[in-house]
Amino acid sequence: NAGVMQNPRHLVRRRGQEARLRCSPMKGHSHVYWYRQLPEEGLKFMVYLQKENIIDESGMPKERFSAEFPKEGPSILRIQQVVRGDSAAYFCASSPTFPNTEAFFGQGTRLTVV
């Protein structure tokens, strides 16, 4: 049973470009969470999704950031017109059908904006 898969592991974007981060949850998990970790800091919640629904996006910046978890395929975190301050590690976590007794994290995507 593969764990939470995130890709790419490393992503470099120039200012103004778009970044797309993908997350495939563990098999049988229908709840996905995205967190952002700045260097030397803790994990900050961004968004919580179930299949085809956004449940809680209270941690998402109001502009440029969006997330989806379609019926088929991975969850996508999309950052438009990236800026240097978006440079961080983005982690995805998934949990089973009933949230959230145990969340399993992926290895993260390290985004660098140059």
Next chain:
Amino acid sequence: QQQVKQSPQSLIVQKGGISIINCAYENTAFDYFPWYQQFPGKGPALLIAIRPDVSEKKEGRFTISFNKSAKQFSLHIMDSQPGDSATYFCAAETSGSRLTFGEGTQLTVNP
């Protein structure tokens, strides 16, 4: 009210010693308190977790102590080993919601 305060920020322990990391919370609706371990370049991995109906949970060398009235919980690592050197995060959650993390403690265990 959603914050979880973690201390210390960094901790250095000798091999064989006891590592103690503390966390405090305000939201009494939190009902699940996990600890995560993170190695450099890796994602956080669940280490041990507790619910507020028990005051202590032990798994191997790792113990969580939970004080509901004080709204505090702590992680104790007995017989600390160099391989335990990592960043540790406490977290808290309300059912059906998401994890709120502490700021992390960087643990170094010297040989």
